[in-house]
Each structure stands twice: as structure tokens, then as C-alpha cells.
Amino acid sequence: MEPEPTANPEESIALDPTPAELEAWVESERRRREAWLQGPTADEQAAYAQRVRDERLAELQGPDARLTDRMRQMKVYPREAQLAAEGAMSLLLKWSRQGFAELVRAGRAWEEEVSEPRRRRVPIDDEPGSSDDAPSSRRVTGD
Numbered sequence: 069m070e071p072e073p074t075a076n077p078e079e080s081i082a083l084d085p086t087p088a089e090l091e092a093w094v095e096s097e098r099r100r101r102e103a104w105l106q107g108p109t110a111d112e113q114a115a116y117a118q119r120v121r122d123e124r125l126a127e128l129q130g131p132d133a134r135l136t137d138r139m140r141q142m143k144v145y146p147r148e149a150q151l152a153a154e155g156a157m158s159l160l161l162k163w164s165r166q167g168f169a170e171l172v173r174a175g176r177a178w179e180e181e182v183s184e185p186r187r188r189r190v191p192i193d194d195e196p197g198s199s200d201d202a203p204s205s206r207r208v209t210g211d
Contacts, residue, residue, distance in 0.1 A: 085093070108116070
């Protein structure tokens, strides 16, 4: 599919703003600057006064009162991190003891399996009374 050609190629690519766009921008800038010259609104003045009052009260109450939430978190998080690390070490120690006990049990079972004498039949051809058709066998202990 090819793009449809436009009647006037200059209309499809407009890099500069139109005169109407320029007029709208000029009008909005004029309103913004007039508002700035008039000063803050009553709500903005009240918010600023409250902020200044809170800062001054905090200064009078001492350094701990000026701590922001982030500063309070900086006091709390190291303790929580320490508790988390201690809990992790506790779990690792608990799991390692359980794992160690399981390994000891498996080792004992293996030792019992390997060290107990096994009986197996070993045919002996030169035994008296043996023949090729019916080989006799004798029980032997050990490996």
C-alpha cells in the first residue's frame, strides 16, 4: 500500500506554527505574566504562611521534631535490617542442624549397609563331588 498523495505537499509538512497558534501562545503568555505580577493568591499565601509556621515551631521543639518521614525511616530501617539478618542466620543455623542430623543418619545407614557381612554363593569347581552339569557351591562370608 502506498500513501495517498495530497493535493498540496506544503500542507502535509508544517514545521512552523500557524499565525493562529502564535496568537494563542502570545495570549496565554500575557495572562501568565499578568497573574505573576498580581502576586500569589490568597490560598497560596495561606499555604506559605502555614509552611513557615510549621518550620519555626519545629525549630523551637528541637532537632528531633524537624526529622522528616525519610529521616525517621532511616532510624527504623537499620534496626529492621538487623532483625532480618539475625532471623536469616537463625533459620540457616536451624536448617543446617536439621540437615546435619539427616546426613549423620544417612551415613550411619550406609555404614551399616556396607559393614555388615554379606553372604553370597561362590561356586567352586574343584570341590570334591562337583560335576560340570551340577556345580556345587559353598557359602562364604565377607566380600
